[in-house]
Amino acid sequence: MAQISKNAVRVDVRNIGGIDEASVTLSDGVSILTGRNATNRTSFLQALMAGLGSRQSSLKGDAEEGEVTLGLGDETYTRTLQRRGDSVVYGGDPYLDDSELADLFAFLLENNEARRAVARGDDLREIIMRPIDTDSIDAEISEYKRKRDELESEIEKLDSLERDLPDLEADRREKVAELEAAQGELETVREELDSFDAGVEESRTRKEEMEEAFQRVRDARSELDDLEFDVETERSTLSELKSEREELEETVEAAEDPDENPDRLAGRIDELRRRKRSLDDEINELGSVIGFNEDMVDGSGIDIDEGMPGDDPTDALTAGDQTMCWTCGSEVETDQIEATLDRLRELRSNKLDERNEIRAEIQELTERQSSIRETQREIERAEKRLETVQTEIESTESQISDLEDRIASKQEEIEELEAEAESIDVDGYDETLELHREANGIELRIERLEDEIDEIDDEIDDREEAIDRREDLKAEREEITERLTELRTRVDRIEENAVEEFNEHMQTVLDILEYENLDRIWIERREVEVREGRRKVTRTQFDLHIVRSSPDGTAYEDTVDHLSESEREVTGLVFALAGYLVHDVHETVPFVLLDSLEAIDSDRIARVVEYFQSHADYLIAALLPEDANALSDEYTYVEQLD
Template sequence: MTVDESNAADERMTVSVRNVGGIERASVTFEPGITVVAGENASNKSSLLGSLGAVLGGSPPPLRGGAETGSVTLDLDGEHYAVELGRQEGSADDDAAGRTLVKDATPYTTDATLVDCFVRLDEDNPVRRAVVDGGDLHELLMRPVDTEAIDAEIDRLRERRAKLDERIADLDERADAIPELEVRARRLRERRDEVSDRLESKRAALAETDYRAAAEATQDLLDSLDDTRAERERLRDRRDTKRRAVESLRDDLDAVEAELSALDADLGGESVRSRLDAVDDDLSALRERKGRLDETIDALRPIVEVNQALLADSRLPEGFDEGEVVDRLDPAAESITCWTCGQSVERADVREQVEAVQAILRAKREERSSVEARIEECRQRRSDLETRLEERSDLEDRRRRLEREIEDRERTISDLEERIDAAEERIRDLEADLDEAEADDDLLERHREVSDLEYERGRLERELAAVGDEIEAAEAAATEADSLREERADVDDRLDDLRDRIDRIEREAVETVNECMERVLDRLDYDGIERVWIDRRHVDGGTVFDLQVVRTTDDGAVYRAAVDTLSKSEREVVGLVIALSGYLVHDVSATVPIVVVDAIEMLDAERIRGLLEFFDEHARYVVAAALPEEAECLRSRFDTVSLESPEIATQ
């Protein structure tokens, strides 16, 4: 290990600390592998290691006494990381005033959970504390696993699967109609071909008819009859097209009505506007309440501050007229002159009243915080309702447009019906005129047959085209259903994976802990401890990690013992090993290749060596604190630095 070495290679790790804990300034460079930071108790070993943990991404360390700002920087792998510290501002009655807080940070990782639980293994490490105090090991080891996000993803996938099932069922129903549609199409083609053959035959017979015997007026009537019949067919085609369009528009209108009903159902039948008005009323009342609380707090705060100053200094604050009030205490009687009434009162009475006002002030601040939270909640509800109101307005506009369009098309259909009726009446009139003109009955019949067959063929072709469209849609539905089945299978696989993920991590955690525990206990050679392991049990729908201990007696008998039969040092070692197991289970080395070990004074040098060498197998850097005696024994094996060196720290 070297200190402040400017030509350190990129693989070295340099930590610089300013105004943290008991450290005024320090800068240390660590080589990869194990480094022991040596020093007596209260020599700032923990301040240095805590600072390293903070810049890696863990909880911030305390500022140095009397300092308003501090910092920790880390240079590693050619990158620079930093944490800037400051103090919480606030009045004298603010419990948080003066606390250390992070002003700015670019840490090595933003995952504080990983660092605090599995990287910074000091005496406050939650895993170590759980072993010593009997805490929840399952919660700690599983903390990096976002079980809420997994559960939310499972719910989302279940909802998606339900929608897929519903859609697939609908598509299958449409696809199941393909055989029937194909039969209809075949029969329609057969009937169309039959009608076409008859039509061609009738046209040929009509073409062979001798028109020379027919009067010119009769020929004109026949031509008019053909034209009118053709016009009637065109009108019928347009009417049928309009009818299909109206049916489609009605389907769209039904869908809009369903969406509007769903919006109303979400609000329990209450209109969006009425609900929005109610929220506005609540918001107005809460803002008024907050305003009154602000006035009360603003009135109480100076009373507390003035009386606190009076109690502390026996003098009035600046700005008060000394001619109107007495500004000195009566030391003999421990009384002071009240600056509000001018009467002499006991200091204890003033302090009691100040504490009462402080309690009221705290209660008002808490109430104001609650009111502010409710105001924010109302604002969010109002925003949601405004979005719904906008959605409803859009849906109502769309409904009105659809209704207008349906009305327009129905008027067009009605007009076409009238024109079709007029054409049919015109056909009847022309046929009557032909009868009066004594036209050849055979000629008239042939024209009528040709006209009827042309209409029939056109109708069959339109129906055949419609059935063809239905077949195409059904085939597309079948294709889509197959695609959705593949997606559903993928959803099922993802659901299975999510359900198994937590179980797999739990099993891996237990297996890793037990394997590591066996190896470490073998290395450290604790007399009387045969085995320490974790049992995984399911209780009331949850999982519990129970720490188990097997001990041996002097005569070699083996028995299961309670965890509290372990000595404190043994429990600390168990906690360290379990924390390192979490480091392995969650692959923390891929995020933070560093382990920081503190508060291991209960171990002798040989056991410290065995523990650190085990940690060294899994982390690129292992930084550990040790007392000078143990550090001296370890100097031949590990890099060692002493914090008592003036080159490193100045207090």
């Protein structure tokens, strides 16, 4: 017995599997539970799993409650099991809150799902990808797609601005030409005024009075022109608002109420999620029951030291084709137990299929719920905008009415000012008045053209400044596109890495174990079309391949069905270890538990344990004495569970 290190783990067990009570202290490194079959080694491993957080353990048949206490360093973890009707309720404060990862890739007992998937020749992808949180990746993809769409919309607007620049510049040239022509006209009129004024004999006072009258008329006409421009602007705005109102009204009228209520869908989704959690528990419990009964059938789970009559404990349990039922104590046909186990396995397989169908339905309903809610949000936004537009229409109509009143008032004012100017008695007044009116009109046109040119210049500057930002937006879009590509290929890379790492470890172990005609066992990753709910989708699948050598040295491909039991056990163990490494399970739980290695000869078991020990702080293996003898004396050996 090796000396217990300072990092020892104390495990106290009561009423778990076939154990009444047991207390075992394990050191770090490798610990070997050695003994004949039916000495509760598997029960102890299941108890340790329970303390670490697994639900794949069972109560002792005659007990109503059991408990595991795990002392690890300065921390103490507990797991309680209570029988309630036909089920077992788990409680306490175990090492792990969620043990799925450890159940798959750290707790490598005979009924371990990863090992069994290899033994059955199943698609291995579902096993190795199950712990990956693809939902969060999908949510991140949706968020980045939204950002990318917004950037593309903004870039498209900037492209449109750039396409409009030539038209704006042409418009500016036209306005400049009009301005120059108007300035020429004004110069001509002013020359005529100067020529006319030179021949008019009148007092300076009357001229000044006439000029002031003309200036008041010009000012009033300028104000009238501004008012008319404002009213035209408001009328244009009103027309646009009415067009938008019509479009919104059509959108709201055309919108159909969704056939389904998203809240009702939410209820259905919650119901499916509860059913999935229930299936998870049932699948785990069935796995525990199947594993326990398989151990009992094999004889490894029965404590032969407790009250069995006769010289040979096995004789008390088996007689011909009959055995004593460990549940009710009566004798039953062995074939009947095997048939029951087959039904339990079939039931678990059906429940796994049902869980996959529920996952697909949850995904489909979630997408449908999201679509309905988005449609409702669009209708709500349209209705809210319709209310705002109606308010803006009423406000604009009020402003137009006010401007029209002001225009009418200004026109009356101009008539009065012109009448006042006309009352001034100056020789040649009619000709002078007409020239001043013409000059006034030209000046107003010049002011308007100058304002329009300034507006065009400002718009050109704004557009050029915005266009300058386009390259930054394109760069940001490129980053988001790269991120989307990275996200979309993340699962692919994880799959590729998983396959690559599995294949590397398999080759390493095959080299260590030196199977003569087994050259290579490897996983191929390929895409297949499968039905998921109501849809056909493309999924990746992991297929296991075997390469053998014939006696003449010719290599050929074989199937998993032709692997020997020993080869299957090794393959399953190494696949599970690959998952332990790929998913960094050591960061979650520093334990690897090994059981049911009898199909592998003792020398190869020693090599497997040596290979495994470098990947976990604690490796605990249950072995027969003859197999344990081939292992290193440096390991910790536990020969009695008490």
